Amino acid sequence: VMDAPVVLRVRDLKKSFQGLQAVGGVSFDLHQGEVISIIGPNGSGKSTTINLISGFLSPDSGLIDINEQSVAGLSAADVSERGLARTFQNGRVFGGLTVRENVELGTHKRLDAQRPFKQLQQYPILQWLPLLAETGLALIPGPRAKREARDAAIRVDREIDRFKERLGNRKDDFTYTLSYANRRRTEIARAHISEPTLLLLDEPTAGMNQSETAEVLEQLQYLKVQGHTILLVEHKMDLVSALSDRVLAMDGGTIIAQGTPEEVRNAPQVVEAYLGK
Numbered sequence: 375v376m377d378a379p380v381v382l383r384v385r386d387l388k389k390s391f392q393g394l395q396a397v398g399g400v401s402f403d404l405h406q407g408e409v410i411s412i413i414g415p416n417g418s419g420k421s422t423t424i425n426l427i428s429g430f431l432s433p434d435s436g437l438i439d440i441n442e443q444s445v446a447g448l449s450a451a452d453v454s455e456r457g458l459a460r461t462f463q464n465g466r467v468f469g470g471l472t473v474r475e476n477v478e479l480g481t482h483k484r485l486d487a488q489r490p491f492k493q494l495q496q497y498p499i500l501q502w503l504p505l506l507a508e509t510g511l512a513l514i515p516g517p518r519a520k521r522e523a524r525d526a527a528i529r530v531d532r533e534i535d536r537f538k539e540r541l542g543n544r545k546d547d548f549t550y551t552l553s554y555a556n557r558r559r560t561e562i563a564r565a566h567i568s569e570p571t572l573l574l575l576d577e578p579t580a581g582m583n584q585s586e587t588a589e590v591l592e593q594l595q596y597l598k599v600q601g602h603t604i605l606l607v608e609h610k611m612d613l614v615s616a617l618s619d620r621v622l623a624m625d626g627g628t629i630i631a632q633g634t635p636e637e638v639r640n641a642p643q644v645v646e647a648y649l650g651k
C-alpha cells in the first residue's frame with residue numbers, strides 16, 4: 375500500500391480555539407487503499423483533525439492535499455466535490471427522510487449540479503439559465519435521466535441490504551424512528567454509496583454494544599477489501615487492530631506515536647497518555 379499514490383497529504387496542520395491549541399502540527403500521508411486509524415484520549419485533537427481535513431473547520435496553518443490538490447481552507451461542499459465523504463462522531467442523518475432517501479442522497483454525483491450554471495453566469499445573455507434550473511423546468515427527465523434514476527434505486531437497495539438483519543426491513547421508515555446504531559449504519563451506507571476517493575469515519579461505533587460494533591466492523595472490512603482509502607477515528611482497539619494498516623496516536627494535539635496497531639498499542643508514550651487521563 376505504501377507504494378500506492380498518496381491520496382491525502384497533511385503537513386504541519388494547526389488549529390487553535392481561543393488560544394487553546396487543539397491541533398498543533400500534525401503531518402501524515404494516507405496512501406490509496408490504506409486504512410489509517412487515529413487513536414488518543416478525549417480532547418487530543420482527533421475530531422478537530424477530521425474537521426479540518428473535511429472543510430468543516432479552516433486551519434490556522436498547514437497543508438492539506440487530496441490527490442495532489444490543495445483543499446486547505448475550502449468549504450466542506452468543495453472538499454466533498456474532490457471525492458471526500460465522511461461520517462460524524464454523533465451520527466448525522468436526516469430524521470425526516472427514510473433510510474432509502476438518506477442513502478439515495480449519497481448517489482447524487484459529487485459534481486455540483488449548479489457548477490455549469492455558475493460558469494455560464496459570466497455571459498449576461500445566459501443569466502436566466504439558473505432560474506430555469508431552480509424552477510425545475512430544465513430538469514424534466516429524459517429517457518437517460520430515468521434510466522439513471524432506476525439504476526440508482528437498485529444500488530440504494532443493494533447498499534442497504536448489506537445490513538440486512540437490521541436495516542433491510544426498515545428501508546421506508548423515517549430515520550428518526552431508528553435506533554442510534556441503525557442511524558449510524560444509514561450514515562455509513564450514504565457515505566459509501568457516493569464512491570468516495572477518501573472516506574473519513576469519526577468513531578463509527580461510538581455508543582454501540584458489542585454485537586452492533588461487530589456488525590459495523592464487518593461492514594468496514596468489506597469497504598477495506600474493496601480497496602477504499604479510509605481515515606478512521608476509533609477508540610476500540612480490537613476494531614482498530616482488525617482494520618488498520620497504520621495507527622497514529624494523538625495526545626495534546628500532536629502525533630505522539632505511529633506504526634502498526636501492535637507497535638502503537640505498546641508504545642510507552644501511548645500507554646502513559648491514556649493512564650494520565
Ligand code: ADP
Nearest residue numbers: 391395396414415416417418419420421422423
Ligand atoms: P477528540 O476528538 O480527540 O476528543 P477534539 O478534536 O474534539 O478532541 O478536541 C480537541 C480540543 O479542542 C479539546 O480541548 C476541545 O475542547 C477543543 N475544541 C474542539 N472543538 C472546539 C471548538 N469548536 N471550540 C472550542 N474548543 C474546541
Ligand code: MG
Nearest residue numbers: 420421422463
Ligand atoms: Mg472526537
